[in-house]
Every structure is written in C-alpha cells, then in structure tokens.
Amino acid sequence: MTLSVSLSHRFPDFALDLSFDAPEGITVLFGRSGSGKTTAINSVAGLLKPQRARIVMGDETLNDTDSQIFVPVHKRRMGYVFQEARLFPHLSVRQNLEYGQRFAPSGAKGPSTAEVAALLGIAPLLDRVPSGLSGGERQRVAIGRALLSRPRLLLMDEPLAALDGARKAEILPYLERLRDQVALPILYVSHSVAEVARLATTMVVLEEGRVARAGPAEAILSDPDMVRQIGVREAGAVLPARVKRHHPDGLTELEASGGRLFLPRMETEEGTATRVRILAQDVILSNTAPEGLSALNILKATVISLREGTGPGVVVQLSAGEDKLLARITRRSAEALAITPGDTVYAVVKSVSIARVDIGTA
Amino acid sequence: MTNWLGAEEWQAVVLSLQVSFWATLLSLPFGVFVAYALARWEFRGKQLLNMAVHLPLILPPVVTGYLLLLIFGRRGAVGAFLEQTFGIVLAFRWTGAALAAAIMAFPLMVRAIRLAIEAVDPKLEEAAATLGASRLQVFSTVTLPLITPGLIAGAVLAFAKAIGEFGATITFVSNIPGQTQTVPSAIYAFLQVPGGESGALRLVAISIVIAMAALLASELLARRAQRRATGREGSP
Known part of the structure; x- marks a missing residue:
C-alpha cells in the first residue's frame, strides 16, 4: 500500500507546495524546521485542512479538494506518534495502549497488546500510570498505543526529538524492529540525519515548503549534491553490511560489498544484516594501498565524482563494491x-570513529 | 434536630436543600456545554454569550428576579407557553425558586468548569482523535474524566450559591412558608417580627455550616483538578 500526497497551503508567512509518495517501509520527511514537514504530516493525519490537497492511501482518497472529499481525523485510521508522548494521564499504561482498539472497525486485524508490549519492551509497565514513566518509556507506550489502534499507516513526528541521546539510543532499535516486522508504511518526520541513516527506506527532502529530492535513502545520503542540505559535518553514506564474526579482541567484523569493516564490538548476532553510516569527514583517501597505518578499515574504491563546495573542502563520491561512499577531503589534498x-583510491576509516548510534539493523 | 428547629425552620432548610439540589443538577449539563463552548470554540457572539452568562453576577438580584417574573411569570412569554403546553408553573412555586437559584449560580458554575476545560491540553484530545475517537467520544473518554474534579467543584460552588440566593428568589417566587420560603427568606422573615432573632440565629448557623462545608469541598476538589492537569507530562 502506498500513500500518495500532493498538497499546497499558504500560511501568512509561508507557502507549501509539495507532492511525494510513501511506499512500504519508513519514508522520512527530512528538512530543517520550517521546511513544512509537520504541515505535511498533519495534513495526512487530517489535523490540518490544506487549501488544496489530494491525499490517497492505497485506493482510498482521504482528501481531495477538487471533489470536496475530506475524511475526518478519527476515520482515517492513522496511528500518530507525536513529539511528546501525549499519553492520557487518567488512564493506566494498559488502558492507554488499548484506547484506540474500541474505535477500530471490528474486522481490523492487528497485533495483540501482549505482542506489542513485548515488541516495545513495555510489558512490565502495563499497570503503571503515565506520570511515573521515564521519557523513553512514555514514548514507547505512545508508539504501542498508535500500533494497537489498528492503523493502516503510522505517522511519527520527530518522536525522538524530545529525548536525550541515551533515550534515543534506547528507542531506535524498537523503531527498526517496527520497520522490519510490522507491515505498515511509516511516515516519519525528522531533521536528524542520524535517525534518517538508521531508519529511512525512502527519503523525501523538504526545503522551504517544496520537495528538493526524493528517493531511496541510501542513494540520497550518498549523493554529493545533498551535502549542502545535510551539512558537511553530518553528511555520510550508509553502507549495508553483514555481521561476519565477533573477534576476541573486542572487534566485530562486518562484510560489505566493497570489503571488510572492523568495528568496536557489537551485540548483534553473526549473520545479521546491518547498515553502517560512515561520515564523509571520517574517511581518508589514499591513491596507493596504505601500509604502516593504524586504521583497520581500508576499502578499495573507484572515484565517481568530485564536488567542490564554497569552503576549502571537496566531497568525493566513491563506489566500493556495489555501494557508494562519501569522503570529504580538502581541495589541496x-x-x-x-x-x-x-x-582507484583507498578509503581509510578508523574503527572507533563509527559511533554505535550509527550502526543499525537493515 | 427537629426539636432544636421549629417546624417552619426545618421546612425552610429542607426546601433550600431541595431547591439547590435541583438547581445545580439541572443546570450542570448546560453549564458544561456553555463552558466548553467558551473554552474551545470560536464563534460569532462568543463575547455576547460570555456577557449573558455573567450578567446575573453583576446585575442587582432584584433586577434578575423581576426579569424572571416578566419572562417566566404566568403572563410572561415563556411562562405562559410553559403553563399551556406542559402545565408547568414557575412563578411563586419552589420550581421557580430553583430556576432563580440556577440562574444566579450559573456564572460561578461555568467559570469553574471553564477553567477545568482550559487546563486540559488540546493535544490530548487531538491524540484521541487520531486514535479513532469522534468528537463526542473524545469528550466523554478524555475531556470529561479530566475535568471531573473541576466539574464537582463548580457544582458545589453553584450549590452553595443557590442555598444563599435571596434577592432574585424573593422577587420571583415571593416568601411563602412551606412553598417558596428558603433559608435566607426565612431569616429575613424572622427578622421582620419581634422575638424572631433566635430562629434567625439558628438558621444563620446552619447557613454558615453549609456554606463552609461546600467551600471546603470545592477547594479540595479544585486542588485535585490542578494536580491532575499539571501532572500530565513531566519534562521528558
């Protein structure tokens, strides 16, 4: 089932005019604040009535201003996870989770409370009240509540933005599981490249109310032209890699199409497919096979293109095996x-420069 | 109790409780509706409605009572209609006393409920809607449970106000012992006759007890409502 969105809306100081498709998997609406992400997702939810819109979910039209169709919020059946958990304070965790079920059509199928609680690790919290939960726990309950309302699509508006780094790291694996185990399209709003790299299947880049780029996340993240939107410090490609072996010296060996990667010990089982984000600024290039170097990860690659920015840097796009890499080096180099x-060049990546948060399951 | 209070005094106390009870109970749904409209809706004439609701608070009670007599009296437009269609007579009956008390207490009730509704985060109602709840279902499953303490506080306040209502009541339904003579009217009547002070004092004591109890209850409930509204979501 694909969600197809096309809308335009004029605020006093801001105009929005965009269209995009969200196929299965996680589609991330990516952009700075004020780029129109929240307006777009709220239009899909029905919380906002755009001046012109055509929003179609599978074969059902949710909003079409030309034929005056507007399905009200409560009939759209979209599980919405907001930036703040918005749990009902007068209900227990279990009652919060099961709130949406009574409104779902009787034929709607979905996971049980126990399944969702297990998936999100909230089973021990069921009898608690929301005010006693931590931020991360609350957000997981909010995700569970949305899932259990038997939605046809999940909407997430920066669900991690209000959480600190540790809480983010706590929830990201659950979101990955959601993407991989729950057959629901997910529309996910974010301005965090790290989240996009971990989660996105499809990426829609918004800029000042318009779609600047849209496509598979890996292609967009490894596109040198995207470096400006993403920011030079955050830019980097996502490399699919499989966990090959855990070595006794604390390193985990991964196999990518372009070669082996050694990373600090991961808790992932051998054979698991992962995606590793390698920041462009962490990649060193050499035109000969480097010797006498402490770095463990050396991938042989072919230069595809060079893109000069306004500063002293150059972004080099490389292909290593079937995948693409970005390296940011100085123009002088x-x-x-x-x-x-x-x-042909050799891309050198320090093992320890890859943050744990940048390694996710694929 | 009956020994301590004379039959007439006892009648006045019972009548007052009866009048206030019905006045509060029957005006509660209207109070909730008006409070919700004032708190959550934007519409033409909102200021006008707000003013109309608060008018009995500012007008001299005698004026309100006289207006009630003009409108709901047997010759008044609404009064005549009610009598012919439903056989309901309000003027000079205890039901009229209940109407007068309800109208005088209405601003207090609406104010308390409105504050409670405004303390409910609309984002919670929005979340409920995305989970499939219609507007009415959102109200009954989220808004109403969250404002219940405020609702009770408003009702208690209205009840206390209704017990004490005098000006509008005596103007609209007069001061007929056993029929329309509430506690304040009875006190007034006692003070009109020589030697009535002791009866008046007994009723005064009862009034003070009822008022204090109501105020205390309302205060406690209001505090609970506050706690519930602010304990909603601590910082993450």
Whole structure:
C-alpha cells in the first residue's frame, strides 16, 4: 500500500507546495524546521485542512479538494506518534495502549497488546500510570498505543526529538524492529540525519515548503549534491553490511560489498544484516594501498565524482563494491593526489570513529 | 434536630436543600456545554454569550428576579407557553425558586468548569482523535474524566450559591412558608417580627455550616483538578 500526497497551503508567512509518495517501509520527511514537514504530516493525519490537497492511501482518497472529499481525523485510521508522548494521564499504561482498539472497525486485524508490549519492551509497565514513566518509556507506550489502534499507516513526528541521546539510543532499535516486522508504511518526520541513516527506506527532502529530492535513502545520503542540505559535518553514506564474526579482541567484523569493516564490538548476532553510516569527514583517501597505518578499515574504491563546495573542502563520491561512499577531503589534498573520476583510491576509516548510534539493523 | 428547629425552620432548610439540589443538577449539563463552548470554540457572539452568562453576577438580584417574573411569570412569554403546553408553573412555586437559584449560580458554575476545560491540553484530545475517537467520544473518554474534579467543584460552588440566593428568589417566587420560603427568606422573615432573632440565629448557623462545608469541598476538589492537569507530562 502506498500513500500518495500532493498538497499546497499558504500560511501568512509561508507557502507549501509539495507532492511525494510513501511506499512500504519508513519514508522520512527530512528538512530543517520550517521546511513544512509537520504541515505535511498533519495534513495526512487530517489535523490540518490544506487549501488544496489530494491525499490517497492505497485506493482510498482521504482528501481531495477538487471533489470536496475530506475524511475526518478519527476515520482515517492513522496511528500518530507525536513529539511528546501525549499519553492520557487518567488512564493506566494498559488502558492507554488499548484506547484506540474500541474505535477500530471490528474486522481490523492487528497485533495483540501482549505482542506489542513485548515488541516495545513495555510489558512490565502495563499497570503503571503515565506520570511515573521515564521519557523513553512514555514514548514507547505512545508508539504501542498508535500500533494497537489498528492503523493502516503510522505517522511519527520527530518522536525522538524530545529525548536525550541515551533515550534515543534506547528507542531506535524498537523503531527498526517496527520497520522490519510490522507491515505498515511509516511516515516519519525528522531533521536528524542520524535517525534518517538508521531508519529511512525512502527519503523525501523538504526545503522551504517544496520537495528538493526524493528517493531511496541510501542513494540520497550518498549523493554529493545533498551535502549542502545535510551539512558537511553530518553528511555520510550508509553502507549495508553483514555481521561476519565477533573477534576476541573486542572487534566485530562486518562484510560489505566493497570489503571488510572492523568495528568496536557489537551485540548483534553473526549473520545479521546491518547498515553502517560512515561520515564523509571520517574517511581518508589514499591513491596507493596504505601500509604502516593504524586504521583497520581500508576499502578499495573507484572515484565517481568530485564536488567542490564554497569552503576549502571537496566531497568525493566513491563506489566500493556495489555501494557508494562519501569522503570529504580538502581541495589541496584532492589536487596533491590528483584525484579524478575513474581513479582507484583507498578509503581509510578508523574503527572507533563509527559511533554505535550509527550502526543499525537493515 | 427537629426539636432544636421549629417546624417552619426545618421546612425552610429542607426546601433550600431541595431547591439547590435541583438547581445545580439541572443546570450542570448546560453549564458544561456553555463552558466548553467558551473554552474551545470560536464563534460569532462568543463575547455576547460570555456577557449573558455573567450578567446575573453583576446585575442587582432584584433586577434578575423581576426579569424572571416578566419572562417566566404566568403572563410572561415563556411562562405562559410553559403553563399551556406542559402545565408547568414557575412563578411563586419552589420550581421557580430553583430556576432563580440556577440562574444566579450559573456564572460561578461555568467559570469553574471553564477553567477545568482550559487546563486540559488540546493535544490530548487531538491524540484521541487520531486514535479513532469522534468528537463526542473524545469528550466523554478524555475531556470529561479530566475535568471531573473541576466539574464537582463548580457544582458545589453553584450549590452553595443557590442555598444563599435571596434577592432574585424573593422577587420571583415571593416568601411563602412551606412553598417558596428558603433559608435566607426565612431569616429575613424572622427578622421582620419581634422575638424572631433566635430562629434567625439558628438558621444563620446552619447557613454558615453549609456554606463552609461546600467551600471546603470545592477547594479540595479544585486542588485535585490542578494536580491532575499539571501532572500530565513531566519534562521528558
């Protein structure tokens, strides 16, 4: 089931005009604050009535201003996870979770409370009240509540933004499981590249109320033209890799299409498919096979393109095996090494520079 | 109790409780509706409605009572209609006393309920809607449970006000012992006759007890409502 969105809306100081498709998996609406992400997701939810819109979910039209169709919020059956958990304070965790079920059509199928509680690790909390929960727990209950309302689509508006780093890291694996185990399209609003790299199947980049780019997340993240939107410090490709072996010296060996990667010990089982985000600024290039170097990860790659920015840096797009990598080096180095498209280079990545949060399951 | 209070005094106390009880109970649904409209809806004439609701608070009670007599009296537009269609007569009956008390207490009730509704985060109601609840279901499953303490506080306040209502009541339904003579009217009547002070004092004591009990209850409930509204979501 695909969600197809096309809308335009004019606020006093801001105009929105965009269209995109959200296929299965997680579609991330990515952009700075004020780019129109929340307006878009609220239009899909029915919380906002755009001046012009055509929003179609599978074969059901939710909103079509041309034929005056507007399905009200409560009939859209979209599980919405907000930035704040918005749990009902007068209900227990279990009652919160099961709140939406009574309104769902009797034929609607979905996971049971026990299944959802197990998936999100909230089974021990069922009899508690929301005010006693931590931020991360609350957000997981909110996700469970949305899931249990038997939705046809999950909407998430920066569900991790209000949480600190540790809480984010706590919830990300659950979201990955959701993506991989629950057959629901998920529309996910975020301005965090780290979240996009971990979660996104499809990426829709919004800029000032318009769609700047849309497509598979891996293609967009490894596109040098995206570096400006993402920011030079955050830019980096996502590399699919499989866990091959855990070594006794505390390293985990992963196998990517372009070679082996050694990363600090991961708790993931051998054979698991992962995706590793490698920041462009963490990649060093060499035009000869490096020797006498402490870095463990050396991938042989071919230069696809060089993109100069306004600063002293150059972003080099590489292909290593079937995957793409980004490296950000100085213009001076690029000239010294005489890097040109088609060249073979060696990309060097320090094992410890890859943050744990940047390794997710695929 | 009956020995301590004379039959007439006892009648006045019972009548007052009866009048206030019905006045509060029957005006509660209207109070909730008006409070919700004032708290949550934007509509033409909102200020006008707000003013109309608060008018009995500012007008001299005698004026309100006289207006009631003009409108709900047997020759008044609404009064005549009610009598012909339903056989309901309000003027100079205890039911009229209940109407007068309800109208005088209405602003207090609406104010308390409105504050409670405003303390409910609309985002919670929005969340309920995304989970499939219609507007009415959102109200009954989220808004209403959350405002219940405020609702009770408003009702208690209205009840206390209704017990003490004098000006509008005596103007609209007069001061007929056993029929329309509430506690304040009885006190007034006692003070009109020589040697009535002791009866008046007994009723005064009862009035004070009822009023204090009501105020205390309302205060406690209001505090609970506050706690519930603010304990909603601590910082994450």
